[in-house]
Amino acid sequence: MRITCPFCGERELGEFTYLGDAKPVRPAADAGEDAVYDYVYLRDNIAGVMSENWYHGGGCRAWLKVTRNTLTHEISAVEPAAGAGAAKVGA
């Protein structure tokens, strides 16, 4: 598999580390145990297009949001994480 890092260009899988579903959002500090439990443990087992967190640790160390089809491994989009590089969110 090959992933096109928005910073480095197309690279082979070995430069990347997979983390998992990029959809769950870390709950606010006061969200309560149930919300955090869902965030930590509950995942959809998606057969199809999925948004995933990948780390380009063997390259520029950017965290990426990769849109991948789990059935075909086709990657349709790769975006940098909100805090990759120096861009300030909303800036």
Place this chain on the structure above:
Amino acid sequence: MSNSAIPSSTIRMEGVSVAEFSWEVRSPLDRALVAGRHGAHGDAGVSLTEIRNFDLVQVMARRGKTSEMAKVAKARFGVTAPVTPQTAPTADATLIWSGPDQFFVLSKGGKHTMVALGQAFASCASLSDQSHARVLISISGAKARTMLAKLSSIDLHPAVLGVGAAAATSMDHTSVTLWRGGDRGEQAVFNLLVFATFAESLWHTMLDSAAEYGVTIGHSGELT
């Protein structure tokens, strides 16, 4: 609770007081690098040169400060710091892209050390001294590209990795920064920054990969 005596073999040297110590620097490749020839005889296809004793500072923009960092870099170095995987050579330093909104300043002679750069970039960037964290190896020769293709998964074709292009990538599962320096005659020159503690291991892997082409090995104090 036992507090046993110092082993009797220890010799106490009363009154020894060494006023000054020697703090010689030793490259991580000091033992592994044996200058001369390696591998196949005949014309060496690959030349490996370790560049020793350089200053290397990583400059990372603070949040929202990329344009300010660029201005400071331009003012100090007279060139635009790379914002894509490229290098920007100046008279006394090379700026090398090392990731999003960050670059290395590679230099010699103490002009662009942490202390000097720290003041210039204080308002807009975080600096980290990497002078001792990396080993710099220059790879050239007719078979340099062929040999690197055994180690590097990126496309080294001259039309893809042109003179001045850089890459943050991995070799032998080890993170490296690779860039193409100016050609030497007809031949491409590849420069490689590798983490110091991995350097000896990668060096041996490079020698093994290059052995069939014949290797010339040396070290130099000069940046190419």
Place this chain on the structure above:
Amino acid sequence: MMAAAQTHRLTSGGLVDRSAPLSFRFDGQTFSGFKGDTLASALVANGVKLVGRSFKYHRPRGILTAGSEEPNALVELRSGARREPNTKATTAELYEGLEAASQNRWPSLNFDVMSVNQLFAPIFVAGFYYKTFMWPAKFWEAIYEPAIRRAAGLGRAAVASDPDLYDKAWAHCDVVIAGSGPAGLAAALAAGRSGARVILCEEDFVPGGRLLADGGTIDGLPAAEWLARTLAELASLPDVRIMTRTTLFGVYDGGTYGAIERVNDHLPSPPEHEVRQRLWRIVAKRCVVAAGALERPIVFAGNDTPGVMMASAMRSYIGRYAATPAKRIALFTNNEDGWRTVETALGAGLQVAAVIDARAEISPAHRSLASKSGFPVLHGSVSSVDGGKAGVRTLSVSLTGGSRAEVEADGLAVSGGWNPTVGLTSYHRGRPKWRDDIAAFVPDGAPPGMVAAGAANGAFGLGACLREGFEAGAAAARDAGRSGSAGSMPVADDEAYSLTPLWHVAGKGKAFVDQQHDVTASDIELAQREGFESVEHLKRYTTLGMATDQGKTSNVAGLAIMAAVAGRSIPETGTTIYRPPYVPVAIGAFAGHHRDENFHATRLTPSHHWAAEQGAIFVDTGLWKRAQWYPRAGEKDWLESVTREVKAVRSGVGFCDVSTLGKIDVHGPDAGAFLDRVYINTFSNLAVGKARYGLMLREDGFVYDDGTTSRLAEDHYFLTTTTAKAGLVMQHLEFCRQVLFPELDVQLTSVSDQWAQFSIAGPKTRDLLKEIVDPAEDLSNEGFPFMGVREVSLRGGIKARLFRISFSGEMAFEISVPARHGEALVRNLMIAGAPFGVTPYGTETLGVMRIEKGHVAGPELSGTTTAADLGLGKMMSTKKDFIGRVMAGREALVAANRQVVVGIKPTDRARRLRSGAHIIPKGLTPGPDNDQGYITSVCFSPTLDQWIGLALVERGRERIGEIVHAHDPLRGEDYDVELCNPVFYDPDGGRQRG
């Protein structure tokens, strides 16, 4: 021994170099061949027909094909450590001195004791293993398996380690092409002329594919001339690379292809410094599969007799190698193409005994060829072959209409038609589709970016191959963004094919479908009768297609026979799933350089070479080599060395390289706020010039990592991690920075390799440091208190960072200098510390001292412990949010009966402890119900002069003083231990603060 004459070699023609004779040995006999031969063609040229014994029945076997699809002619090539079993004689290039031996025969190929297996044939039918060796289970290892292994099998692997080198490389291109026959060459021409970067992989050692044997006319030129001209043109294109001896064996996601290059398999051993084989990972925007087609056998009784050969293979031996497999041949065909073998044989001056053609009609041209050349054309089928190890003698023919005929011949060419090579196009679970007109499976789509062309796509005519290849090559170049002109397309006529499907001729005697695994037509029929109706079941029950050739010549025939028995069509029956690799690939090639000491990359500490000079024993910790202990002359074992080291530190001073700890610069205005979120305790309020121990949780509430983090400036922290988790913590922190908390202005940089860091410990630490640190530096308790951090000057000029932290429980500092000064520092520590008996110590002593001090480490940070389990619950801030806070508060994670860290001592002081033993309450039976924890870390404590340990024990801290039982079923040990305070040494911490 004199080489036998090449009795079956034509005096002219072919692509062998008669000026370069090569001598070789097969089963101890010396023969000669020529450069350009394969082992198979050289054996053919010497009249050798019998080359092996079959897998199950030990039947005599000859050469069936001339390529990588060969099921029979497998040999052990080379000898000693280089002995390589199951090497196909049909692809092994001949070299001077080649040594090969036939397989699966004893004592010799001509007299094989195990051929009596044939008499027991009824028991070796499909599912034989499953049916015969059902019980008793213990007989499997003792009796069945050894017996089967002796009787059945292929070659013997070398016992010694492979002496040769292998490596791996990457290649990148626009278009990769599999196969250099007419379609592949035309594709390369079109793509290359268009300006594309092209890699053309050819598994043979000469490009050309079927052109080499079959010739033809292209662009008005003889094939050989067109081939030479085309190769010259391709060679002139700078970005076109032709890789011979290279098989494209697999396709992977994202346009990555696997190829194996047999760099030096054609030599007795690789030249010095060169590899035997190289594994290529080729990244290509497009792929043209021009891998051709494989001729398929017809299944009939005795079809495995030496001398029965595929018709196209016979043409290859005669046309390409000028070697004649027989003097008088017969052809059994169901299609027009098979007749080309007759033409080739006649052209070489061989006799043609007869053509047995299963079709109702044959072309007038062939009919007149038969009458002109004086051989009969028999309409019908070969029903059996009479012959033995000496080869084909007589053929029995069932004629259309019912009568029979006999044909005398010493060779039989068989053509059942052609199967496109659909492997590569089907490797992403693609299923080929059936085409009735050619009675064959053809690709039905392909992985993204790949297209089949020519015979691989079911287009068998020479003109069609050139056209499809050229068009595919031009399109691939365009798709890759190359816009140059492809120039003019090579043109040739298409030959007639006209095939009438025929798979199996009924008759008496064994008719083989899969010759390598000895699967017969009746095995397939039996499997079907027994209910194995799915092709995947058939394959596994009969082992059809599961040998080293993966059924290249047998799968489709097997499916056809199965379909006929079941009364279904072949497409209804379907195919099994195709999986790479297309040809067997040596494990050595996949490993490449990564074997023995190069199994993985290693990391060396700044003091590594100095430690090696001292005779240190090194231990692998992750990728690191760390000094484990420093033995001295006269010490009889590690324990003695470690005991000395511990005592020396506790009574004097010692040092240890701790550079392996992960070190991270945390910069930025929000650095403190960031650390507050990743650690359970607070760092934003840490004073500049101070260090603090920090603990990180995972988001699920369990402990992740720990370490000391110092504040070097208002906006600069220096964070350390454990050695084991250095890379993972960096990744985790980057995740926090980039994904979870992008609003924080913080920057992270690994500085693990920038600093050489040493722990200096023991009551005389200050004495040593005073020798080496600038005298102006105040190291007193007041001037440099516990957990203080400061940059200091060292005598002689350089700066160092000094951290007053202690892992050993002693008065201690950690000192760090830029890494290239690390070796100088260690030598200077030895000089400065000599008056105080300074002792270098390794990871063992480090471990002993941390257990004595009750510090947790890897075995306690097991991923299942909470901060409170480790006795660090009070560190957890209640005033802020941090990773893992909410989940750490879950009921089960704060339950009163959790297993917590406690110290243990054996009740028998002389007893040795071992980690892993289970803790059981006194008087209860060991078992899961009474299991209350386990021993995590143990050591011999020189300070206490007995073994001590740490354990995770239910409510352990409330049970100090209780005697419990340690049960170690793995080692068969049972003993009592006392639960105690985990801080064995200096519990009030006076020494480290002193």
